[in-house]
Amino acid sequence: MRKIWTIISLDVYTTFTDRSLLLLMFATPLALATIIAVAFGDIASGAGAPIRDIPVALVNLDEGDNGQIFVDLLIPAQNGDAERPAPALDCGDETPPATTEDNILLELTDTVLVADAETARRQVDSGRYSAAIIIPPDFSAGLEFTPQNMNVDPPPVEVYADLNRPISSDVIRSVTQSIVNQMLLGQIAIASTYQTLFDQGMAAQSLALDPCVFAPAFGPDAYTVGIAQQSIAEDEEPLNLLVIFGAAQAVFFALFTASGSAASILEERRNGTLQRLTVTPTPRWQILIGKLLSTFSNVLLQLVFLFIAFVGVASALEGELLLIWGTNWPLIALMLLVLSLAAASIGMIITALAKTAEQANIVGSVIALFMGAAGGAFFQIGELPPLFEAITRLSIVRWGESAFSTLAAGSSDIWLDAAAMGLIGAVFFAVSAVIFLRREDV
Amino acid sequence: MQTIVEARGLVKTYRRNDGTEVQAVKGVDLDIQKGEIFSLLGPNGAGKTTTISMISGLIKPTSGDALIGGYSITKQPLEAKRLIGVIPQEIALYPTLSARANLEFFGKMYGLFGKELAARVDEVLDFIDLTDRQKDRVDTFSGGMKRRVNIGVGLLHRPQLVYMDEPTVGIDPQNRRRILDTVFRLRDEYDMTVLYTTHLMEEAQELSDRVGIIDHGDVIAMGTQAELTKQVGEEDRIIISLGEEQIEEANLEPIRQLTNVQSVRHEVIRLDALPIVENDDEAVVDKRGTGSMLAVRSGQTTETIITITALGGRKVLSQIITALNGIPIQSVEVREPDLEAVFLNLTGRALRD
Ligand SMILES: Nc1ncnc2c1ncn2[C@@H]1O[C@H](COP(=O)(O)OP(=O)(O)OP(=O)(O)O)[C@@H](O)[C@H]1O
Numbered sequence: 001m002r003k004i005w006t007i008i009s010l011d012v013y014t015t016f017t018d019r020s021l022l023l024l025m026f027a028t029p030l031a032l033a034t035i036i037a038v039a040f041g042d043i044a045s046g047a048g049a050p051i052r053d054i055p056v057a058l059v060n061l062d063e064g065d066n067g068q069i070f071v072d073l074l075i076p077a078q079n080g081d082a083e084r085p086a087p088a089l090d091c092g093d094e095t096p097p098a099t100t101e102d103n104i105l106l107e108l109t110d111t112v113l114v115a116d117a118e119t120a121r122r123q124v125d126s127g128r129y130s131a132a133i134i135i136p137p138d139f140s141a142g143l144e145f146t147p148q149n150m151n152v153d154p155p156p157v158e159v160y161a162d163l164n165r166p167i168s169s170d171v172i173r174s175v176t177q178s179i180v181n182q183m184l185l186g187q188i189a190i191a192s193t194y195q196t197l198f199d200q201g202m203a204a205q206s207l208a209l210d211p212c213v214f215a216p217a218f219g220p221d222a223y224t225v226g227i228a229q230q231s232i233a234e235d236e237e238p239l240n241l242l243v244i245f246g247a248a249q250a251v252f253f254a255l256f257t258a259s260g261s262a263a264s265i266l267e268e269r270r271n272g273t274l275q276r277l278t279v280t281p282t283p284r285w286q287i288l289i290g291k292l293l294s295t296f297s298n299v300l301l302q303l304v305f306l307f308i309a310f311v312g313v314a315s316a317l318e319g320e321l322l323l324i325w326g327t328n329w330p331l332i333a334l335m336l337l338v339l340s341l342a343a344a345s346i347g348m349i350i351t352a353l354a355k356t357a358e359q360a361n362i363v364g365s366v367i368a369l370f371m372g373a374a375g376g377a378f379f380q381i382g383e384l385p386p387l388f389e390a391i392t393r394l395s396i397v398r399w400g401e402s403a404f405s406t407l408a409a410g411s412s413d414i415w416l417d418a419a420a421m422g423l424i425g426a427v428f429f430a431v432s433a434v435i436f437l438r439r440e441d442v
Numbered sequence: 443m444q445t446i447v448e449a450r451g452l453v454k455t456y457r458r459n460d461g462t463e464v465q466a467v468k469g470v471d472l473d474i475q476k477g478e479i480f481s482l483l484g485p486n487g488a489g490k491t492t493t494i495s496m497i498s499g500l501i502k503p504t505s506g507d508a509l510i511g512g513y514s515i516t517k518q519p520l521e522a523k524r525l526i527g528v529i530p531q532e533i534a535l536y537p538t539l540s541a542r543a544n545l546e547f548f549g550k551m552y553g554l555f556g557k558e559l560a561a562r563v564d565e566v567l568d569f570i571d572l573t574d575r576q577k578d579r580v581d582t583f584s585g586g587m588k589r590r591v592n593i594g595v596g597l598l599h600r601p602q603l604v605y606m607d608e609p610t611v612g613i614d615p616q617n618r619r620r621i622l623d624t625v626f627r628l629r630d631e632y633d634m635t636v637l638y639t640t641h642l643m644e645e646a647q648e649l650s651d652r653v654g655i656i657d658h659g660d661v662i663a664m665g666t667q668a669e670l671t672k673q674v675g676e677e678d679r680i681i682i683s684l685g686e687e688q689i690e691e692a693n694l695e696p697i698r699q700l701t702n703v704q705s706v707r708h709e710v711i712r713l714d715a716l717p718i719v720e721n722d723d724e725a726v727v728d729k730r731g732t733g734s735m736l737a738v739r740s741g742q743t744t745e746t747i748i749t750i751t752a753l754g755g756r757k758v759l760s761q762i763i764t765a766l767n768g769i770p771i772q773s774v775e776v777r778e779p780d781l782e783a784v785f786l787n788l789t790g791r792a793l794r795d
């Protein structure tokens with residue numbers, strides 16, 4: 001036992017006296033997660049829609065109906081349904097009216113109608129609005145498919161944005177793009193349907209086809225579905241973004257620590273100290289367990305530090321103590337332990353299979369990047385095809401993020417996550433132990 | 443005499459990456475007596491390190507076993523390892539730790555803790571003469587100082603048996619002298635047994651109580667130096683250097699005709715192929731083992747050497763020179779039977795080849 005402890009202390013000491021390693025282990029994930037979280041959302045508000053009330057000027061010069069759809073989407077009806085502007089297509093009562101609460105865009109922006117484009121641009125320049133959306137006069141005409149106008153090619157909607165507010169401008173630009181895209185999609189679908197019918201010699205009927213048939217699929221309410229993806233983490237329980245990105249980044253960088261720390265076995269093999277350890281009267285399994293536990297300790301210390309630091313960052317932004325991980329201490333501790341164990345054994349298996357420390361580091365980085373991407377360390381992942389969905393289950397970043405989000409939301413339903421990570425840890429460590437103990441060259 | 447190392451039929455077969463097999467050690471028997479300095483002498487690649495690795499428990503023998511102080515290294519490795527201090531061929535230390543921290547770490551791995559550990563570390567630091575630099579990181583040390591720490595680590599637990607694998611390779615003459623003196627001190631002051639490997643005949647000759655000669659994975663001779671040299675008989679070797687001058691085989695015929703001359707052979711050595719350290723006499727002796735230092739210094743690129751074995755070498759020397767019939771001679775050396783001669787006799791090759 002004492003010898004295992006000796007090995008652990010040596011490795012932890014070596015790691016924590018290496019400045020460049022400390023930078024990678026602590027400063028980088030802390031900074032990255034904070035930057036991503038701040039960029040994506042207003043942390044201090046802690047609210048669900050992280051970016052809200054972006055001031056936007058909307059200039060609707062369109063002579064057709066489609067410009068009005070923009071207005072409907074971005075500007076709330078003043079006095080409930082009564083004052084609600086007429087829908088673009090009047091198809092009777094089948095289309096349920098969009099309520100203000102349904103429409104995330106209403107929260108996202110604070111849009112005001114402005115009469116002419118010049119004024120709007122000037123007011124963006126003066127800083128009053130973050131962006132101006134200018135819908136050209138013949139927008140609907142260009143967009144709408146008719147047997148006379150078979151090319152759906154609307155003139156572009158102009159987004160005049162304040163470059164000093166890059167995030168707001170980007171959001172507005174992509175919102176606009178996505179509304180236009182959906183309109184195009186709708187029209188193209190109509191167009192191709194017409195085309196099909198036309199080709200089948202059903203031109204007569206098709207001319208009479210009621211566009212309202214398509215309306216429920218492409219009406220204003222349908223648009224909100226796609227646009228909702230522009231916002232982040234629209235949950236009932238609004239989560240602090242630092243929870244999601246913090247947990248993901250912490251686990252992501254823990255994987256680097258794990259593979260780097262486990263690869264020290266290979267470095268020691270190269271500089272001969274492993275051989276030296278082997279000729280001391282120490283059983284091989286003790287050396288192996290020592291190395292696993294020192295990797296585990298390095299990762300655990302890193303995670304604990306980062307999790308505390310994220311509480312610090314969140315509290316500093318909020319101006320008061322904000323326990324972003326929740327207060328279920330035993331489960332938080334449990335998760336940190338299984339997470340460290342899983343990361344450590346992933347590091348061990350990489351080391352067991354690699355020939356040199358360099359190789360282990362490269363493979364380790366690739367695996368960390370994959371797990372990071374699959375676990376949402378860099379961007380939110382939405383719906384995935386089943387195959388990818390299955391692959392992401394190998395990512396401990398995903399399990400870690402999911403478990404900590406659950407705990408942060410006040411739930412304790414993390415047993416699946418804990419079990420998954422425990423399993424990953426146990427299997428990988430067992431396999432790497434077999435490889436190590438059978439390896440000839442020490 | 444008590445035997446402390448008794449190796450029987452040690453074989454090690456390595457499998458290369460391309461699937462081929464190399465038999466690095468082909469059935470080595472060794473008997474090392476307690477309290478002696480035993481040298482394992484052999485050229486590069488002979489299997490010295492592989493043998494040491496097997497009898498220290500670093501690698502498993504493909505077959506065979508060794509008893510260390512009565513414990514089997516394969517079946518009771520922990521007991522056997524406690525008796526052994528290994529000083530590896532390459533420096534094996536944690537570069538970012540201080541000398542003291544390195545010693546303390548390995549001391550703990552040998553089961554030393556607390557006051558005893560501190561006392562042993564102090565003792566070893568004093569022995570390797572690094573007490574004043576003990577707090578400095580090893581990567582700030584000179585090569586010679588690192589070697590000394592490397593040796594120190596193997597001595598912490600006061601082993602009965604010390605393995606030193608070519609500890610003087612790449613070392614300047616002054617530090618080499620120091621290491622050779624250390625070997626004597628280990629035997630004489632600490633009653634340790636030393637197994638010392640080298641490819642240098644001179645080192646084996648100076649240090650050893652007994653010598654094992656290893657070549658191509660086989661121990662081809664083992665015994666005291668007197669016992670070994672007796673095998674080659676009473677013949678002296680006469681080594682004649684002709685400098686860059688070439689010689690025809692026919693010109694050696696008159697020498698062969700002389701009574702008492704046993705064998706004559708000549709070879710041309712390419713000097714530029716030898717790694718020569720500027721102003722380092724040792725580097726040349728290392729490779730050549732003959733008195734041709736001058737030649738190397740004058741920028742000569744080849745050297746023709748005639749090696750003659752003869753009974754009573756000094757007496758036939760003048761006849762030999764006469765027989766060379768005016769061919770210019772650069773230097774002449776007469777050697778009494780030594781380990782080099784034994785190796786030559788057993789393998790037909792010089793140790794340096
Ligand atoms: N891990 C290995 N894999 C394959 N072959 C090996 C391995 N280690 C050593 N060998 C081969 O075994 C033979 C003996 O090597 P060894 O290192 O024991 O020689 P040595 O006498 O110590 O030589 P040197 O004086 O150069 O240190 C060499 O041919 C070497 O190439």
Ligand SMILES: [Mg+2]
Binds near residue numbers: 531
């Ligand atoms: Mg060697």
